[in-house]
Amino acid sequence: MYLVKTPWWLKKLYPQLIWNAEPGNRSIFLTFDDGPIPIVTPFVLNILKKYDARATFFCIGDNVRKHPDIFEEVKQAGHTIGNHTYNHLRGWNTDDQVYLQNYLKANELLDTPLFRPPYGRIKRSQVKLLQQARPDIQIIMWDVLSGDFDMSLKREEALNNVTKNAGDGSIVLFHDSIKAFHKMEYALPLVLEHFTGLGFTFKAL
Secondary structure, three states: OOOOEOOHHHHHHOOOOEOEOOOOOOEEEEEEEOOOOOOHHHHHHHHHHHOOOOOEEEEOHHHHHHOHHHHHHHHHOOOEEEEOOOOOOOHHHOOHHHHHHHHHHHHHHHOOOEEOOHHHOOOHHHHHHHHHHOOOOEEEOOOEEOOOOOOOOOHHHHHHHHHOOOOOOEEEEEEOOOOOHHHHHHHHHHHHHHHHHOOOEEOOO
8 A cells, every 4th residue: 555646744744854846947856766767767867867956876785785886877978866775774663773773874875865765665763863973864655656566556646647647846756676677668758748848847856
């Protein structure tokens, strides 16, 4: 069970987390979780380049260790980097100090103030620890979830999740992972084409 469009009341419950970017510029903020991964991440980079789009990649530290060349490609293409922990930890099921150390281990490779908790699961106590460890941290959530990770979802539905719910200032979540690739490779180019036709630009956080 997940919400495609993050409701206003959830955003109000966690005001210390960032759910949207500032509206007013007809901009959409695409984000990609779980990379860098061979084949998948380079595909994303090529599609973004075609539309002169910038995005934010929330990288898993261990994947950066395994694929430093792809990580370098992401940076060289002008995209923004975010921390997604070193081992994709689920915060609700993880000891606070273990979570903090895993974040710090990833940040040795990533060195970024942007952070997204895997699965969107993070305790208030973990938020506080991360803020103490890095005072300039920005914990980025999302406004629209593509659902590309959902094995029961049709790829057309992943596309509609974004085109029907995203708008000015939306932070949209895709995944550059093997699991999500089938749906993401279908939906992403069509999302870029759709919103470009409506006069939107795609920016990095």
